[in-house]
Amino acid sequence: MDNASSSQVLHLPVDGILNRIIKAQSFVLGIGTVGDADPSLVRSVITDTVARCSEKARRNAILITVRPPNDLRSDERVENLNFQEARWSYFADANAGTKSWHAQLADLPRWKQEFGLIVFDLGAICLPMMPRIGRLCDGIVVQILDPSNSRETIQALKSLQKNRLTILGVWSVELNSRNIAA
Helix, strand or coil: CHHHHHHHHCCCCCHHHHHHHHHCCCEEEEEEEECCCCHHHHHHHHHHHHHHHHHHHCCCEEEEEEECHHHCCHHHCCCCCCCEEEEEECCCCHHHHHHHHHHHHCHHHHHHHHCCEEEEEEEECCCCCHHHHHCCCCEEEEEECCCCCHHHHHHHHHHHHHCCCCEEEEEECCCCHHHHHC
């Protein structure tokens, strides 16, 4: 499955993002998703994007995966890539997670000095916590995993615009099950 998903990732348009990354001393990119797909395929798209942007911009990079505390899987780590990884959790109850959230945020200024590229794997962009995390980013790319569900896509993009988050691009990730199964 990795070979098929990797071949699909090769066509994502990262050049526009690279121009912004190169112009900034440190750039924080968010990658969010609309639609459902196999988590390993989504992760493959994100890790390939981080690796390509890091390599082409010649920047040290870190990928921060943001998920609920019960969904942070340690088995998702990919070895032998040219970037580091970190896990952040968010909490549905703001009061319960405030201390943990601030502890995570404390790493960001240090990482901005250490890494020229910080990428947040935001998960589903329709979640209520998206504006909170999106404001940490210089720009957001949205990957659409189900192009036939235009209503969900439009609502998600309008929500990002309403919260004044910078949208750098929208990618339609065509998932061809025949290629993935090969």
